[in-house]
Amino acid sequence: MxxxxxxxxxxxxxxxxxxxxxxxxxxxxxxxxxxxxxxxxxxxxxxxxxxxxxxxxxxxxxxxxxxxxxxxxxxxxxxxxxxxxxxxxxxxxxxxxxxxxxxxxxxxxxxxxxxxxxxxxxxxxxxxxxxxxxxxxxxxxxxxxxxxxxxxxxxxxxxxxxxxxxxxxxxxxxxxxxxxxxxxxxxxxxxxxxxxxxxxxxRRVSVLAPRSGEGPQGVPINRSAFAAGVLASARAPEYRLTVVNGSTTRAFTVAELQAMPQTTHRLPISCVEGWSANAEWTGVILGELIRAVGADPDSDVRMISLEPPGPYSRTTLPARHSRDDQTLIALKLNGEVLDIDHGYPCRLIAPTRPGVLQTKWLSRIEVL
Structure with missing residues (x-):
């Protein structure tokens, strides 16, 4: 046999x-x-x-x-x-x-x-x-x-x-x-x-990698502004980023956010699909916006997107991240104003967080 x-x-x-x-x-x-x-x-x-x-x-x-x-x-x-x-x-x-x-x-x-x-x-x-x-x-x-x-x-x-x-x-x-x-x-x-x-x-030898590292402003995207249905609302002249702490509310225009002290950090954006990319993010430290409504930066906060309600249109950021001085409400990516597919007019970028939780097209921040 x-x-x-x-x-x-x-x-x-x-x-x-x-x-x-x-x-x-x-x-x-x-x-x-x-x-x-x-x-x-x-x-x-x-x-x-x-x-x-x-x-x-x-x-x-x-x-x-x-x-x-x-x-x-x-x-x-x-x-x-x-x-x-x-x-x-x-x-x-x-x-x-x-x-x-x-x-x-x-x-x-x-x-x-x-x-x-x-x-x-x-x-x-x-x-x-x-x-x-x-x-x-x-x-x-x-x-x-x-x-x-x-x-x-x-x-x-x-x-x-x-x-x-x-x-x-x-x-x-x-x-x-x-x-x-x-x-x-x-x-x-x-x-x-x-x-x-x-x-x-x-990347040069990873010929079957789903993400090459290329994309708007040198960073890949998973979900475009068109797919999210925010093309009009993100560019609307009446856009405001609303920050809420109980009965205290402040609404910031893009110009007002840009006029605040700006901080730049080099942070990776890493998605659950396995791809990641380093980038320079510039914006307002989240803790400063939390203080602007009289809240303790050591608080959990809810991030709400302009996107219609869905699994990731709202995310909760734990206090240890919200108080971290590298957690930004980003307005720029690699020295340029955020591309709309990267979350214009502003987005969250925080260290050691999945990309799906780095909320894009922010409309509202709520102190919990």
Missing amino acids: ITSASRGTAVTARVGVALGVAIATCFLTGLISHFIQHPQPWFYWPTRPVWLYRLTQGLHVATGIAAIPLLIVKLWSVWPKLFERPIIGGPVRVLERGSILVLVASMVFQLSTGLVNTAHWYPFGFFFTTSHYAMAWVAFGALVVHIGVKLPVIRQALGEPLESDVPSGGAIGPSRRTVLVGAGLAAGLATLVTVGQTVPWL
Whole structure:
């Protein structure tokens, strides 16, 4: 009987370790992004270093993409075993088979939907972020169960030489060592051709990166003013930025905002899809506007956009960010008046925040 020399527990276990590390990193960094967007009382997210979210979300997307070839190789290595009989067997086998089914299905779902999200393509009919978060717990739980059931096998396989269990009767195909090297190269290449959207000096070789780093004023955009429906309201002569603290309200024209002391900071803008870009932002320190209505800068504030009501037309900025002197109501980007697609007449820019929470086309700031 001729069999493949490439498959076996030695390959499966080693690829599984790399895949497990990638999944765990992706899961943990994904939780960070989720809790920044949906803060809980116990969750703390600092304002320094300013590039921290850029790092964590870049890792999230990079490890998710690297996991795709690793998952393919792992499934290939165990494919014949998936159809071994008995299909069901005893309780342990039922648990093992069930965890594999849930793990594979949830991982395919997570990696495929996550990949199309990086390109802003949504061929499915559900809200991506909610489904992605829920399925992440399913995938991670199935992974923990699978490791628990298979741990004795994994430990034994990792302790064996790669070629120790190669069949002697007419084996075909590349060696297992070659398969592992190929899996590593595939994961590395998948990362290299996409990670340039996070790592600027790799942009020239990241030919499959959804974001090239180019855009109005040298910064990419996800949502244009036209798509947001704010072209007219953002340019209207009667535009005012309203700042509210209880019964105290002040309305600022663009000229009045420009007449206030201006501060410039170099901050990255980092989006959940994994892309990020450094830029110089100039504007009014948010704390100064909060003081202008008699409020303590150490307050949570709500940012409201000119956009029609939607998931991100209103965001809440925690006190540790609102009091930070690098949190700006930006009027300029890279020395030029904000392009309307970047949020003209003014927008929020705060350190270590997802781009989706850096509210554009601001109309109202409420002290909570």
